[in-house]
Amino acid sequence: MGRYIVFGGKKLIGATDIHGSKNAALPILCACLVNSGLNVIHNCPKITDVFNTLEILSKAGCSVKWDKSTVIVDSAKAHFIVLDDEIIGKMRSSIIFLGAFLGRFKKAVIAKPGGCRIGRRPLDIHFEALERMGAVITDNGRCFVCSVEKLKGSEIELRLPSVGATENILLAAAFAEGRTVIKNAAREPEISALAEFMKCIGIETNFDSSGVITVNGTDSFSDGEFRIIADRIEAGTYMSACACAGGEIFLRNAEASQMSEIIDVFVKAGSKVSYCDGGIYMKSSENGISPLNIKTSVYPGFPTDMQPQIMSVLTLAEGTSIIIESVFENRFSHALELNKMGANIEIDSLKATIKGVNALKGAEVNAFDLRAGAGLIAAALSCGEMSVINGSQYVKRGYESIEKSLTDLGAMIRYEE
Numbered sequence: 208m209g210r211y212i213v214f215g216g217k218k219l220i221g222a223t224d225i226h227g228s229k230n231a232a233l234p235i236l237c238a239c240l241v242n243s244g245l246n247v248i249h250n251c252p253k254i255t256d257v258f259n260t261l262e263i264l265s266k267a268g269c270s271v272k273w274d275k276s277t278v279i280v281d282s283a284k285a286h287f288i289v290l291d292d293e294i295i296g297k298m299r300s301s302i303i304f305l306g307a308f309l310g311r312f313k314k315a316v317i318a319k320p321g322g323c324r325i326g327r328r329p330l331d332i333h334f335e336a337l338e339r340m341g342a343v344i345t346d347n348g349r350c351f352v353c354s355v356e357k358l359k360g361s362e363i364e365l366r367l368p369s370v371g372a373t374e375n376i377l378l379a380a381a382f383a384e385g386r387t388v389i390k391n392a393a394r395e396p397e398i399s400a401l402a403e404f405m406k407c408i409g410i411e412t413n414f415d416s417s418g419v420i421t422v423n424g425t426d427s428f429s430d431g432e433f434r435i436i437a438d439r440i441e442a443g444t445y446m447s448a449c450a451c452a453g454g455e456i457f458l459r460n461a462e463a464s465q466m467s468e469i470i471d472v473f474v475k476a477g478s479k480v481s482y483c484d485g486g487i488y489m490k491s492s493e494n495g496i497s498p499l500n501i502k503t504s505v506y507p508g509f510p511t512d513m514q515p516q517i518m519s520v521l522t523l524a525e526g527t528s529i530i531i532e533s534v535f536e537n538r539f540s541h542a543l544e545l546n547k548m549g550a551n552i553e554i555d556s557l558k559a560t561i562k563g564v565n566a567l568k569g570a571e572v573n574a575f576d577l578r579a580g581a582g583l584i585a586a587a588l589s590c591g592e593m594s595v596i597n598g599s600q601y602v603k604r605g606y607e608s609i610e611k612s613l614t615d616l617g618a619m620i621r622y623e624e
């Protein structure tokens with residue numbers, strides 16, 4: 208386990224490359240199981256969640272090879288494995304193997320995911336949908352046991368547009384007899400990327416930005432070659448670092464069209480943002496940070512995965528900001544840590560009231576989840592003193608060498624084992 212040492216108080220000036228998206232890479236790697244063939248996945252981020260996903264694919268008999276940032280997965284010889292405690296405990300999002308397993312092996316056995324740092328994260332939407340497609344799901348105390356004789360194409364309307372449930376249904380639908388229509392599906396760009404990958408391996412899939420996705424099941428797949436989209440949350444994280452520390456940055460490959468709400472929030476807070484095909488340019492506000500009212504929501508709303516980072520920015524605003532967290536019920540662990548740095552944040556259930564202060568001070572703080580860690584690093588970059596951020600194991604789940612990217616941008620940060 209390691210920590211980040213940050214010497215803040217220095218403006219960020221520079222450019223860095225945005226890596227491939229974590230939340231696009233994970234389901235696409237799961238989807239490599241579908242075609243029993245060769246998959247060449249470019250721009251794959253080197254992060255712990257990807258390494259863990261590849262380990263599951265290897266355990267399930269796939270051959271996995273890296274070539275720079277390209278991963279080649281051959282799933283021809285894949286076989287069934289139990290997704291046990293060890294696997295699910297390491298990475299809760301391994302639940303998105305469920306649909307692919309059920310489709311390819313006609314069964315999936317998944318250890319019950321425990322509580323998660325950011326909320327309960329139940330699976331009812333995943334299960335209801337798969338049952339509608341013909342799966343039988345039982346609970347044997349320690350595991351959920353899912354089996355199916357033949358998946359049936361179905362019309363499924365989701366109670367809420369769960370990202371993981373949409374991904375599981377899509378992959379199960381690839382093997383189903385007939386057509387599956389998902390209504391109120393998740394609309395995130397990462398879902399659209401998964402739908403594109405499915406098309407690339409021969410599955411007729413239609414993603415519609417109004418939240419309806421149709422998939423025509425098949426038993427004839429092809430090999431696939433695909434490039435993972437840029438990580439909009441990584442780009443947003445470096446924008447919050449720039450807003451906290453001040454400065455001027457260019458984020459190569461960042462995709463502005465998938466970040467409208469994030470960009471809008473930084474502009475409202477006073478930053479200048481412009482973009483071109485090659486990336487996003489941002490200049491921090493010269494007249495202070497404006498306070499904001501923000502409510503997290505599903506895409507195209509403001510993402511919950513940017514909530515900790517924007518909270519760090521708003522600790523320095525000229526006035527009082529409100530953040531309502533509407534996606535996860537327990538996602539404010541960073542607020543207490545920011546208060547250790549001199550912020551003034553009060554939490555009342557899903558509402559955070561952030562009274563802006565003139566400056567934060569260096570401190571030793573703890574990250575308890577991935578984005579909380581990113582938010583604390585951004586905050587530390589504003590302090591004219593040294594800070595220590597513990598909990599690097601969470602940050603590494605989703606950022607490929609954050610210390611290197613921030614150093615490219617002119618920050619003084621190092622990682623220490």
Ligand code: UD1
Pocket residue numbers: 229230233300326327328329330331332333334367368369370371372505510511512534535536
């Ligand atoms: C995914 C992302 C995560 C992001 C989240 C919301 C990945 C690997 N992870 O997580 O980074 O923060 O979307 O954008 O892509 N819910 C239920 N029942 C269910 C499923 C979900 O009630 O069966 C609830 C959850 O408790 C949560 C909300 O729906 O409150 C959103 O969850 P969901 O969209 O499923 O998030 P994940 O797929 O877990």
